[in-house]
Amino acid sequence: MxxxxxxxxxxxxxxxxxxxxxxxxxxxxxxxxxxAIYFCGNSLGLQPKSAQMYIDNEMYKWANLAVEGHFKGEEPWVTYHELLAGGAARVVGAKESEVVIMNQLTVNLHLMLVSFYRPQGKRFKIMVEGGAFPSDQYALETQTKFHGYNPDEAIIEIFPREGEHTLRTEDILQSIQEHGEELALVMMGGINYYTGQVFDMEAITKAGHEVGALVGFDLAHAAGNVLLRLHDWDVDFAVWCTYKYLNSGPGGTSGVFVHERFGKDPSVLRFAGWWGHNAKERFLMEKGFKPMEGAPGWQVSNGQILPMAVHRASLELFDQAGMxxxxxxxxxxxxxxxxxxxxxxxxxxxxxxxxxxxxxxxxxxxxxxxxxxxxxxxxxxxxxxxxxxxxxxxxxxxxxxxxxxxxxxxxxxxxxxxxxxxxx
Known part of the structure; x- marks a missing residue:
């Protein structure tokens, strides 16, 4: 141009x-x-004018139905998360069954690491970009400690070459290859928060899988910003927040992607809660966790309806505009x-x-x-x-x-x- x-x-x-x-x-x-000239959507997106209407709808139901709002009306709370799956899937390039909106970003990252960081023998290391967002660093540090490892030994950070500010894809792929036999997980940001660099997620995923590692991404700065094809790229899992480019309010809810090959496997270990249990049996209140199929099987608690209502307003705009x-x-x-x-x-x-x-x-x-x-x-x-x-x-x-x-x-x-x- x-x-x-x-x-x-x-x-x-x-x-x-x-x-x-x-x-x-x-x-x-x-x-x-x-x-104001607002160029800060990378920290907090602006408020959609329609958000108030969506919140008011749920406040009205709370006032007039109280607990019955979980089950009555056209959009009962018990299935409210399902209203968001289609829009969220279109934003990140996934199947509806592969995404779920729940919790907040770092909580979801920890839940994903429970399932997808499974160190064994000499394969116990995690690879991450140097200078990752601190919350990611803290999550990885404490997860490695939880498994009994020294983070300085278990976490491999990749830094740019001397005199450069961003990572070269060739260096990332070479590092994955060099450490392949030790890697349990490649866990990177889709976009580095500091430099704004978009990583080649497809190439990184392919390289990680070739050496036998799982691959996940923190998409906090990527979701709603760049085109994503998580299913087609064969990414194992991803997490993202919704308050940045997805304009869903301060402290807004979060999203999770789990590839369908794991979502269809009930044997995948996870920290379970009742909202991830088979919906048809959830209210029987019986022992024995039976996960729902797909990403919803990683839900722990019932949905945050008011933050989800704001997110619904935003996803509607994204659908209208098109990624x-x-x-x-x-x-x-x-x-x-x-x-x-x-x-x-x-x-x-x-x-x-x-x-x-x-x-x-x-x-x-x-x-x-x-x-x-x-x-x-x-x-x-x-x-x-x-x-x-x-x-x-x-x-x-x-x-x-x-x-x-x-x-x-x-x-x-x-x-x-x-x-x-x-x-x-």
Whole structure:
């Protein structure tokens, strides 16, 4: 796409954008009595205006049906999670039976590790990208300890080459091959939260399976951001949150993918609870866990109806927009942001983009390493009505999301960035 550094160009792109009207279906925070330019969907997505209606529906049922809301009405709570399976499956590229919405992200990661980290003999190690999100690091650390291993010995971290910020796929695959006989699990983020790099999940999964390891992904920054084909890629399991690109509220519920080959195998070990038990026998209250088929067999507790209601509102928007369409716009929108940042003359000596330049190797987030006065620049952007986020020691993450951000916002961001840099 041939970009132009002009407001007129940006406004024309918005007029031609078939997804532009979706921004009207979200609330934007106010800064200086104006809508903020919100480029922080990688931390917390905006609130869909329809979310209130979905919550009000469940509050009405609670008020008027109380406990009977579990079983009465068109959408009883006892099967509410089933309403989300189709939309969630379309977001992550799975069969409906392979996904379930439940709990929160790190809780689900621990539940998956119970089933899919099964160290035996010399095959006890887990491979992860260096600098993974801390919650993932803590989960892996404590899981290895739970099995009696020293995390320093059991966890293999892969780091970029000296002088580089991102991992090369060839280095990941080579490391898997080198440690193959020791690997029980390859567990990586689908997208690295810090750099915004998208990993080649299909190639990593294939390489892990070839050496006899299981492969899982934390999709916190990938779900709703990039195209995923979890079933086709033969991924063993994945987890994700819904409060970032999936716009389902602070502390929102989480999603789980379990490949059908495991979902159809009731012998797979898991930490069980009554909501994963055979639904036809659940209320008989008898001993002897019999898992439901598919990912729902990993449920532990009954559904979080109010967070799920918000997620339902968001999934409806994703279905209407379509992930293919959102990804196409995202590549163009983020490409425009990259073009404009490169065009800021005063930024060339101050800002280094550490996110890959290849559109296929990134989502909508660009991570900017600021070489001096990083916090000052961040504060100025925020005061000017640009909501981004800051990661220590000196990275500003900028994420124009295709569902509600515009080309004009990207253009205005570049103007404000130029002004702020001149003052730093």
């Amino acid at each position: 041939d970009y132009q550094n002009s407001l007129a160009f940006a406004q024309e792109q918005d007029r031609q954008d078939p997804l532009h009207h979706f921004r009207e279906r979200f609330y934007f925070p106010q800064v200086n009595k104006q809508d 293919e369409n959102l990804r196409q716009k995202s590549e163009r929108l983020t490409g425009y942001l990259e073009y404009l940042i490169d065009a800021v003359p005063v930024g060339k000596d101050v800002i280094e983009m550490i996110t890959p330049r290849d559109p296929q190797a990134r989502g909508c987030q660009l991570s900017l390493l600021v070489k001096r006065n990083a916090r000052q620049l961040f504060d100025k952007l925020m005061e000017s009505g640009i909501i981004v986020d800051y990661r220590e020691p000196n990275v500003i993450r900028v994420a124009p999301t295709p569902l509600y951000n515009s080309y004009e916002e990207v253009y205005r961001f570049s103007e404000i960035l130029h002004e702020c840099l001149e003052g730093c």
